């Protein structure tokens with residue numbers, strides 16, 4: 001699908017720091033808008049319906065799947081998560097930039113629909129640090145942390161299918177890398193548009 005905006009997808013094993021990086025990027029760059037996903041998991045901590053997620057029952061999620069309402073959806077850590085078409089098509093269709101924080105299965109589905117989407121995978125510096133970040137965050141029960149660490153191994157093996165891989169060891173360095181990828185994509189896209197406009201002009205196509 002061709003569209004005038006930029007679509008960025010950030011994936012990572014749970015606890016690698018993607019939400020923190022995307023939040024910091026958005027504070028520096030207000031052109032990048034997040035998409036709020038739907039999930040069947042329960043809210044945690046201070047999460048609010050419509051802000052972090054649209055929290056849906058299994059029946060509500062089923063109804064959206066049946067209505068073809070998702071660009072992508074997947075089972076992640078035993079719950080379902082999905083990006084609604086409405087969450088991204090409006091904005092990228094009008095030339096805005098959207099950033100998705102989704103798992104690798106969703107990222108692969110997005111790439112099939114939006115071939116120009118830029119896929120970024122975030123890796124933690126080590127297993128020990130991944131575990132310690134999940135524990136320090138203090139938002140998940142120990143068994144949930146164990147499930148996420150078990151799943152992290154499969155998730156990390158998918159990094160090679162992404163356009164860019166960032167190791168989030170020193171937060172500021174990882175943020176710089178992410179910011180650079182976003183800027184580079186904008187420049188590339190603007191250059192492509194200029195080249196296309198020049199071609200039409202030289203051929204006298206209005």
Ligand SMILES: Nc1ncnc2c1ncn2[C@@H]1O[C@H](COP(=O)(O)OP(=O)(O)OP(=O)(O)O)[C@@H](O)[C@H]1O
Nearest residue numbers: 012014015016017018019020133137168169170171
């Ligand atoms: N470079 C870093 N150094 C140390 N701690 C970090 C770093 N990046 C993020 N963290 C911390 O690690 C924890 C996990 O980060 P975050 O919640 O952003 O991960 P996530 O990948 O979005 O996880 P999930 O997929 O479960 O939402 C948070 O407490 C965050 O403050």
Ligand SMILES: Nc1nc2c(ncn2[C@@H]2O[C@H](COP(=O)(O)O)[C@@H](O)[C@H]2O)c(=O)[nH]1
Nearest residue numbers: 037038073074076081082083101102103106
């Ligand atoms: N395929 C999708 N994955 C998603 C989506 N929204 C979030 N996620 C991923 O789920 C896990 C767990 O998230 P958490 O908030 O419960 O910690 C994480 O890897 C997210 O990236 C989505 O819409 N589609």
